[in-house]
Amino acid sequence: MIWNEKIECASRDEMAAIQSERLITTVKRIYHNIPSYRAKMQEKGILPGDIKSVENLKDLPFTNKTDLRDNYPFGMFTVPMSEIVRLHASSGTTGKPTVVGYTRNDLQMWAEVVTRSLCMAGIHKNDIVQVAYGYGLFTGGLGLHYGTENLGATVIPISGGNTKKQIQLMQDFGSTAIACTPSYALYLAEAMQEIGVDPESLKLRVGIFGAEPWSENMRKEIEAKLKIKAIDIYGLSEIVGPGVSCECVHQKGMHVNEDHFIPEIIDPETLQPVDPGVIGELVFSTITKEGIPIIRYRTRDLTRLIYDTCKCGRTLVRMEKCMGRSDDMLIIRGVNVFPSQIESVLLEMSETEPHYLLIVEREGTLDILKLMVEVQEQFFSDEIKELEALRKKIRNNIQSTLGISVDVKLVEPKTIERTAGKAKRVIDNRKI
């Protein structure tokens, strides 16, 4: 079911008209209420009157996470606190958290986009949705909660953790959907196996997973272990929380609720918009938010946009699964290289998650890119010529995808250091 067909299936022209009108209003609102952004616009010599349509979006200055921190806690709110009905905050890994405030209208809009997302995932009002995201300052729990209520489905507000109880309620209440992080979904699957609960015996049929990056392989694993359809939902608290975009049942990219959040892709180096379909950094502008509207927020997430109409009938632009972070970008001999691109090349060649390490050295004036790849079972052959062929194939595939030559070295499993959580993928030894 499509929740808001008029918007979700609008033509590109209709969408551009909606976006233009809303963008103009939002830019005025920010210019007149946020001194730091006004200063940025003045510096570029842009006045609110210069913004005549969505075409002018690319002329506007960016907003960075540091802008939110510098204006901690409420400096970027464009309404008095009496209008703010809720606060959320994301824990910063360094220093202060990022605080966001919502007006009553903001909360209504948020519930609407989450409801659309749930419908995209194939959830309807007869479903019982177990929300196992944390409830609290984090946007995951409450975001999914109100979207589910707005849809008219039944919400189980169990919050995160307490795995045994999660499984027990799935059995007793007959939950048909679960919302949590993909890693917790895998953890749940393992816990079920441990206590002898067969996922087939549950009514669970779909999972809405987000709040952390996850691969296609992880999707396959979750789907196989929990016997459900695993749907990717995207969001960040600076924009609204979960529901900025979400996959439909075709799982071919996440539909962006672009009548509220305009996505752009830029080259993280030149900061210029890239051609449609090219990978780059995702940038969002909120165009209906009242509490804390944000123009051209640099998410640092890497992806690309797909403008074709989806099989589901929605015209909402789709963003591919995020392929890493622009913070990890390397510039080698003038070419932008994202470790995630290397990873996709390796993934295409095997069934399981590859372990690899990129090492960049500078010899004289030349940058040398070395790639160490662990020879896991799926790569291992008993014959030297096969392994040499593998090495050559990796080299050629990277050369043709990225346009850059790389020295490939095959190493034993366990050679590349694993750190808890995020694996270290790049060592840059260049002294520049």
Added chain:
Amino acid sequence: MIIKQVSVFLENKSGRLNEVTQILGDSGINISAFTIADTSDFGILRLIVSNPDKACEILKQNRFSVKTTDVVLAKTSNQPGSLSKLLKILSEGGSFIEYMYAFSMEQDSATIVIRPASIQKCVEILQNHKNDFLFHEGDFLL
């Protein structure tokens, strides 16, 4: 006779071979023969052991990349020219050899490990020269 050979991926680093042999020794697995094929960066250690499945499992537990490959065992007499004779019949029969190595446990004969492109073809040829080269179950004492 067809048996399972254990292959292990090794980087060219000192101490790696010792680590493998120690792991196998500690698990009571006997190595009858081995060979190393190497390049400047890495090598493949190929082993004939008393219990290939167990060896494979233990090495996997120790996070080596391991696999088993079927190889053909042939027997030649311990005399000048006998290896040449074996190669001649294989070549004439159209059996292409990926690699091979030999070991000897008895005075009057040598054991040849052959990895042919086609196991079936190789075995067929050897069957036709039963008395000269075919390895019998009982000949192999690990």
